[in-house]
Amino acid sequence: MTELNVALLGYKFMGKAHSNAYRQVGRFFPGKYQVRMKVICGRDAKAAAVAARQFGWEEVETDWRKVVRRKDIDVVDVSTPGNLHHAMAIAAASNGKHIICEKPLGNSLAEAKEMLQAVEKAGVKHMLMHNYRKIPAVAFARKLMQAGRLGRIYHYHGAYLQDWILDPKFPLVWRLDKKVAGSGALGDIGSHAADLAQFLNGDIESVTAQMTTFIKERPLPDTVEGAWGARGKKGKGRVTVDDDTNFLARFKNGSVGVFESSRFCGGRRNFNTFQIYGSKGSLAFNLERMNELELYEGADPPGEQGYKTINVTETVHPYAGAWWPPGHIIGYEHTFVHAIHDFLVALEKDRLPEPNFYDGVKIQAVLDAVERSARAGKWEQVKNQ
Numbered sequence: 001m002t003e004l005n006v007a008l009l010g011y012k013f014m015g016k017a018h019s020n021a022y023r024q025v026g027r028f029f030p031g032k033y034q035v036r037m038k039v040i041c042g043r044d045a046k047a048a049a050v051a052a053r054q055f056g057w058e059e060v061e062t063d064w065r066k067v068v069r070r071k072d073i074d075v076v077d078v079s080t081p082g083n084l085h086h087a088m089a090i091a092a093a094s095n096g097k098h099i100i101c102e103k104p105l106g107n108s109l110a111e112a113k114e115m116l117q118a119v120e121k122a123g124v125k126h127m128l129m130h131n132y133r134k135i136p137a138v139a140f141a142r143k144l145m146q147a148g149r150l151g152r153i154y155h156y157h158g159a160y161l162q163d164w165i166l167d168p169k170f171p172l173v174w175r176l177d178k179k180v181a182g183s184g185a186l187g188d189i190g191s192h193a194a195d196l197a198q199f200l201n202g203d204i205e206s207v208t209a210q211m212t213t214f215i216k217e218r219p220l221p222d223t224v225e226g227a228w229g230a231r232g233k234k235g236k237g238r239v240t241v242d243d244d245t246n247f248l249a250r251f252k253n254g255s256v257g258v259f260e261s262s263r264f265c266g267g268r269r270n271f272n273t274f275q276i277y278g279s280k281g282s283l284a285f286n287l288e289r290m291n292e293l294e295l296y297e298g299a300d301p302p303g304e305q306g307y308k309t310i311n312v313t314e315t316v317h318p319y320a321g322a323w324w325p326p327g328h329i330i331g332y333e334h335t336f337v338h339a340i341h342d343f344l345v346a347l348e349k350d351r352l353p354e355p356n357f358y359d360g361v362k363i364q365a366v367l368d369a370v371e372r373s374a375r376a377g378k379w380e381q382v383k384n385q
């Protein structure tokens with residue numbers, strides 16, 4: 001067993017999810033590496049110390065630049081808001097650290113490309129935390145797609161809908177500030193939809209898009225979560241990101257796509273869905289029922305056709321055997337454990353984890369084309385060279 005010393009930059013929602021994954025991975029997916037949760041880092045020393053105790057980190061730091069230079073650190077996990085990903089990942093790579101980075105990779109295509117150049121130059125391993133690829137039902141959907149079970153693909157529908165900012169009184173948090181988040185629904189949840197689409201149905205080559213901000217200004221929060229520099233101020237601030245982005249797409253395989261990402265869809269708490277329609281069959285998935293995959297096969301005898309709901313917990317499916325007997329379902333947190341397990345296996349086999357920064361640049365290229373299209377009001381090619 002080889003110890004692997006991890007440093008986590010960020011301690012909020014993703015810090016919590018990643019901490020749990022580091023804690024659990026060795027217990028359910030024993031392998032060559034034993035993760036040591038060495039240091040957690042956050043701007044707010046008190047809050048970071050609470051997170052260290054709560055999640056089980058050995059040390060606390062407030063200066064991420066010191067952390068990435070430490071000789072005893074093997075892996076740097078970037079789980080901060082998007083405006084810090086670029087500087088942190090490049091600094092970690094230049095210090096020879098393997099990197100796990102939360103999505104979206106950067107706040108622009110240019111940033112993402114520079115991050116990829118840095119990890120290529122440093123020769124370190126890199127993973128982008130698109131955790132939804134690690135759901136057994138999604139991994140199973142990919143197997144069905146790769147086996148051609150749906151035949152020629154005609155349609156891909158991807159909708160990722162939430163409702164946590166439906167209330168106009170919800171404050172101006174960092175995710176609503178372009179300087180910090182880079183974009184709104186598009187980068188936060190549209191990046192997940194774009195990754196799943198390309199993971200399952202291949203590359204998107206062109207898009208036409210619209211981006212909308214429904215609520216133009218919001219109360220300034222008086223917490224650290226507030227828009228950068230807004231801390232403690234009273235009054236209202238301008239929302240500088242999209243509340244909703246929808247776009248049409250053409251895939252390289254000739255199929256067409258319809259995408260929506262919004263945080264204004266009442267009752268949809270984390271409704272990340274896809275439907276794929278082909279010449280021989282169809283697939284449907286809903287994250288809020290993440291252990292199930294719906295499969296329609298046209299070859300079923302007349303009168304017996306219809307979607308069957310497969311409970312993807314049988315041990316034949318990826319990851320499923322590590323947890324519980326069939327039917328004993330798993331949840332959101334398990335997707336991060338699967339991702340960290342895959343990362344450790346990639347280190348052990350000296351191969352690149354997936355998804356990685358190459359995938360990140362491809363996703364960022366789609367987001368970039370969406371933003372160009374929304375500005376220009378016309379179809380735009382995806383440029384990720």
Ligand code: SOE
Nearest residue numbers: 013103162188189192263270
């Ligand atoms: C907020 O939209 C959010 O926390 C995303 O940032 C995560 O990537 C997603 O998994 C859940 O919702």
